[in-house]
Amino acid sequence: MSKSNFTRRGMLKTGAATGAGLAMPTIFTGAVWSDGHTGFTNAPQGDTVTLGFNVPQSGPYADEGADQLRAYELAVEHLNGGGDGGMMSTFSSKALDGTGILGKKVEYVTGDTQTKSDAARGSARSMIEKDGAIMITGGSSSGVAVAVQALCQEAGVIFMAGLTHANDTTGKDKKANGFRHFFNSYMSGAALAPVLGKQYGMDRKAYHLTADYNWGYTTEQAVRESTEAMGWETVNSVLTPLTQTDFSSYIAPVLNSGADVLVLNHYGGNMVNSLTNAVQFGLREASANGKNFEIVVPLYSELMARGAGANIKGIFGSQNWDWKLENQLGARYTGTNAFVQSFGTKYGFPPSQAAHTGYVQAMLYADAVSRAGSFNPCAVAEALEDFEFDGLGNGPTLYRGADHQCFKDVVVVKGAENPENEFDLVEIVEVTPAEQVTYAPDHPQFAGGSLGECNPGA
Amino acid sequence: MLGLNSKDFRLLLIVLGLTMLAPFILNPFPESSELAQFNAGYPDLMQRFVIFGIFAIGFNILFGLTGYLSFGHAAFLGVGSYAAIWMMKLLTMNVIPAIIMAIVFAGLFALLVGWISLRRSGIYFSILTLAFAQMSYALAYSVLTPITGGETGLQAKTFDPRILDGNAGELGRANLFGLEMSSSYELNLGAWEFTFNTGYYVAAVVLLIGFYMSIRIFRSPFGMMLRAVKSNQQRMNYTGLNTRPYTLAAFVISGMYAGLAGGLMVAMDTQVGPERMFWTASGEVVLMTILGGAGTLIGPVLGAGLIKYMENIISKINESILHQWFAFMPDGLEDLLISLIYPFIGKGWHLTLGLVFMLVVIFLPGGLVQGGQKVAGLFRRKKAEKSATATKPAE
Numbered sequence: 001m002s003k004s005n006f007t008r009r010g011m012l013k014t015g016a017a018t019g020a021g022l023a024m025p026t027i028f029t030g031a032v033w034s035d036g037h038t039g040f041t042n043a044p045q046g047d048t049v050t051l052g053f054n055v056p057q058s059g060p061y062a063d064e065g066a067d068q069l070r071a072y073e074l075a076v077e078h079l080n081g082g083g084d085g086g087m088m089s090t091f092s093s094k095a096l097d098g099t100g101i102l103g104k105k106v107e108y109v110t111g112d113t114q115t116k117s118d119a120a121r122g123s124a125r126s127m128i129e130k131d132g133a134i135m136i137t138g139g140s141s142s143g144v145a146v147a148v149q150a151l152c153q154e155a156g157v158i159f160m161a162g163l164t165h166a167n168d169t170t171g172k173d174k175k176a177n178g179f180r181h182f183f184n185s186y187m188s189g190a191a192l193a194p195v196l197g198k199q200y201g202m203d204r205k206a207y208h209l210t211a212d213y214n215w216g217y218t219t220e221q222a223v224r225e226s227t228e229a230m231g232w233e234t235v236n237s238v239l240t241p242l243t244q245t246d247f248s249s250y251i252a253p254v255l256n257s258g259a260d261v262l263v264l265n266h267y268g269g270n271m272v273n274s275l276t277n278a279v280q281f282g283l284r285e286a287s288a289n290g291k292n293f294e295i296v297v298p299l300y301s302e303l304m305a306r307g308a309g310a311n312i313k314g315i316f317g318s319q320n321w322d323w324k325l326e327n328q329l330g331a332r333y334t335g336t337n338a339f340v341q342s343f344g345t346k347y348g349f350p351p352s353q354a355a356h357t358g359y360v361q362a363m364l365y366a367d368a369v370s371r372a373g374s375f376n377p378c379a380v381a382e383a384l385e386d387f388e389f390d391g392l393g394n395g396p397t398l399y400r401g402a403d404h405q406c407f408k409d410v411v412v413v414k415g416a417e418n419p420e421n422e423f424d425l426v427e428i429v430e431v432t433p434a435e436q437v438t439y440a441p442d443h444p445q446f447a448g449g450s451l452g453e454c455n456p457g458a
Numbered sequence: 459m460l461g462l463n464s465k466d467f468r469l470l471l472i473v474l475g476l477t478m479l480a481p482f483i484l485n486p487f488p489e490s491s492e493l494a495q496f497n498a499g500y501p502d503l504m505q506r507f508v509i510f511g512i513f514a515i516g517f518n519i520l521f522g523l524t525g526y527l528s529f530g531h532a533a534f535l536g537v538g539s540y541a542a543i544w545m546m547k548l549l550t551m552n553v554i555p556a557i558i559m560a561i562v563f564a565g566l567f568a569l570l571v572g573w574i575s576l577r578r579s580g581i582y583f584s585i586l587t588l589a590f591a592q593m594s595y596a597l598a599y600s601v602l603t604p605i606t607g608g609e610t611g612l613q614a615k616t617f618d619p620r621i622l623d624g625n626a627g628e629l630g631r632a633n634l635f636g637l638e639m640s641s642s643y644e645l646n647l648g649a650w651e652f653t654f655n656t657g658y659y660v661a662a663v664v665l666l667i668g669f670y671m672s673i674r675i676f677r678s679p680f681g682m683m684l685r686a687v688k689s690n691q692q693r694m695n696y697t698g699l700n701t702r703p704y705t706l707a708a709f710v711i712s713g714m715y716a717g718l719a720g721g722l723m724v725a726m727d728t729q730v731g732p733e734r735m736f737w738t739a740s741g742e743v744v745l746m747t748i749l750g751g752a753g754t755l756i757g758p759v760l761g762a763g764l765i766k767y768m769e770n771i772i773s774k775i776n777e778s779i780l781h782q783w784f785a786f787m788p789d790g791l792e793d794l795l796i797s798l799i800y801p802f803i804g805k806g807w808h809l810t811l812g813l814v815f816m817l818v819v820i821f822l823p824g825g826l827v828q829g830g831q832k833v834a835g836l837f838r839r840k841k842a843e844k845s846a847t848a849t850k851p852a853e
Binding site: 058109110112117123126129141146147150154155168212214215217241243 | 497500501502503506596599600601603608609610611613616617629631640653723727728729731733734736769770773774776804805807808
């Protein structure tokens with residue numbers, strides 16, 4: 001059917017075409033395209049700047065994601081001079097003036113992480129490659145945060161982490177272009193231990209149920225080390241599959257194990273189910289070793305409290321922030337009321353801690369750009385490193401340069417005994433000051449990573 | 459040409475044209491226009507189009523030819539990905555060893571899964587493969603954390619050994635003999651902007667090779683045997699023919715395609731997470747194949763493209779963008795329209811996908827390919843009718 005004739009002319013033709021084809025990729029190397037820019041990825045052109053809000057809009061953390069998105073939209077409104085300005089008036093740095101960032105109007109794009117790292121990276125890449133986003137922020141799980149942080153490092157944009165609590169985000173997986181405002185497992189453990197000691201005594205025996213993934217491991221380790229240092233004993237720890245919905249078989253052995261405290265290292269739906277099972281098994285009324293049996297949930301959120309309903313009454317846990325902070329503990333937490341006020345006016349209910357950390361991250365980024373006078377990620381990172389600020393609702397806070405983690409007071413809460421309404425389900429017990437939750441950057445729980453060099457991209 | 463008949467060769471040429479010119483085809487709207495929202499010509503999405511195209515082509519070799527419906531193909535994708543990232547961590551950031559080992563490991567795993575699962579057919583086979591996939595997912599998520607990195611997955615790190623690379627100690631980038639996968643060349647033509655990405659072209663060349671091989675398999679005696687399995691396996695067994703080796707071979711080949719896709723995913727974006735093996739990912743490739751047209755050559759590629767387009771483009775339209783579009787309308791009408799459309803965009807893209815899938819299955823059981831044939835047939839019949847009417851008077 002096909003006849004092959006090798007002719008001199010034919011050979012020359014194919015040879016030339018192949019040569020051109022092989023040579024073509026060399027024009028794709030980076031050098032060519034840095035020209036039109038000013039030395040970093042997605043340098044804003046014209047009078048607008050685009051931020052990327054990458055939050056879970058579907059999947060198990062969709063509620064947190066929706067609340068985060070509300071907060072980001074509010075932050076954009078405030079940055080562009082709309083609304084009542086929110087925390088801009090209480091923020092200790094006055095670099096922001098409501099004219100956008102460096103005079104450029106703030107625009108934003110949104111994406112759905114689906115709480116999956118592949119989807120989150122896909123959506124972040126489309127924001128960077130297609131929409132020209134200069135900063136990516138958001139996320140409601142540590143797996144996603146770690147994945148997107150690494151992507152931003154490679155692409156050369158800043159990543160402002162959202163709701164991520166595992167130590168790894170600023171521990172073994174930390175990156176020079178990534179920053180975390182939210183607290184972490186170590187801080188939860190360090191903040192909870194003294195309060196638990198005061199409430200339940202120093203000679204308790206703990207039993208851990210731990211969700212079988214990275215966040216569970218780091219949280220269990222943190223709580224365990226902090227409580228053991230205080231004199232508690234750990235009787236046993238059992239890993240539970242993440243997809244588990246019925247924890248009866250895990251709860252049943254607890255009562256006869258000799259333990260008198262149950263620590264549930266679970267989050268979201270896991271925690272709601274395991275706590276409900278534990279209460280149904282009568283653990284709250286039980287006593288062991290001559291003491292009342294107690295349950296502890298290291299990481300709390302309003303949304304989880306809503307899910308667990310009456311079962312959560314009197315159970316201790318820790319939070320990054322709570323909307324009642326300033327009202328109950330005074331002016332140290334200034335900014336809280338300003339934020340709750342403008343969020344409430346716009347959406348009709350108080351913000352969750354997910355919303356707060358998102359809003360604050362957006363503000364901190366905008367402020368750092370203004371102080372640095374440039375959108376260059378390296379300049380922004382330099383402005384954020386070792387930055388001390390106040391007035392964003394958490395009291396005086398330090399953005400430590402050594403690992404890009406924020407250090408601030410941690411709120412210890414418990415489920416309210418008599419909640420007045422559905423936004424009042426958690427009650428603030430105490431605030432553990434920042435000094436007590438601070439650790440060395442090379443602490444064993446955070447070992448094994450390095451920030452690397454800041455990458456401005458193109 | 460190349461051992462293909464002229465019709466298949468034309469199809470190969472069409473795919474060649476589509477993949478090579480994709481940066482132009484996918485970016486039809488000028489950069490500054492409102493419709494730029496619908497542009498899909500950026501590296502990440504183009505890479506996804508071809509990678510999932512390869513995945514679906516491989517799946518189609520099993521499902522389209524033998525009729526065995528595997529619900530666990532994502533497991534091979536995941537195994538390929540983990541093999542590839544380990545090659546990059548241990549050997550070199552060059553993508554060649556990563557891709558080769560991805561295919562090898564996925565093939566071996568497929569051999570094991572297939573050897574067990576193919577003892578049953580029909581729904582039992584589907585459930586067995588699903589069970590294997592979920593098992594792999596659960597293992598990768600927690601039990602095998604030291605190897606798979608658990609929930610947070612694996613990434614290239616600065617302190618990886620990378621014994622073949624001279625520059626260990628720096629953060630390497632995936633490359634093909636020094637040519638970085640992430641490098642792009644941007645071409646500005648008036649208001650249009652086109653991006654040519656190295657990684658995309660590497661993946662596209664692999665897709666072409668994969669597509670060519672799938673045509674050869676479809677047209678080979680082996681492919682004929684697989685079709686026979688689909689139409690009546692019992693009869694074949696009664697004639698004294700053992701079908702198991704054929705189905706197992708098809709299963710392994712299709713697992714290797716999945717591994718290849720997984721390896722390419724790592725080559726384009728050096729990170730792996732266990733949810734790549736979740737059962738929804740296995741379901742997705744079934745949807746792609748059925749949506750495009752199971753058993754057709756080009757169908758799965760089209761289906762993969764459609765699903766990835768909706769996932770990445772429709773899901774990014776948010777309420778404020780709708781407000782921009784309908785700003786010219788009176789307020790009441792604008793709000794009404796937005797509240798009508800809103801459930802179908804953004805996070806509602808699954809709903810839109812579901813509707814499209816239902817429409818296709820009900821009205822075009824042969825998938826998008828059948829739709830294309832119907833449209834083509836419409837034009838052809840019109841022409842025929844015209845010539846018929848033209849000749850009528852002479853009667």
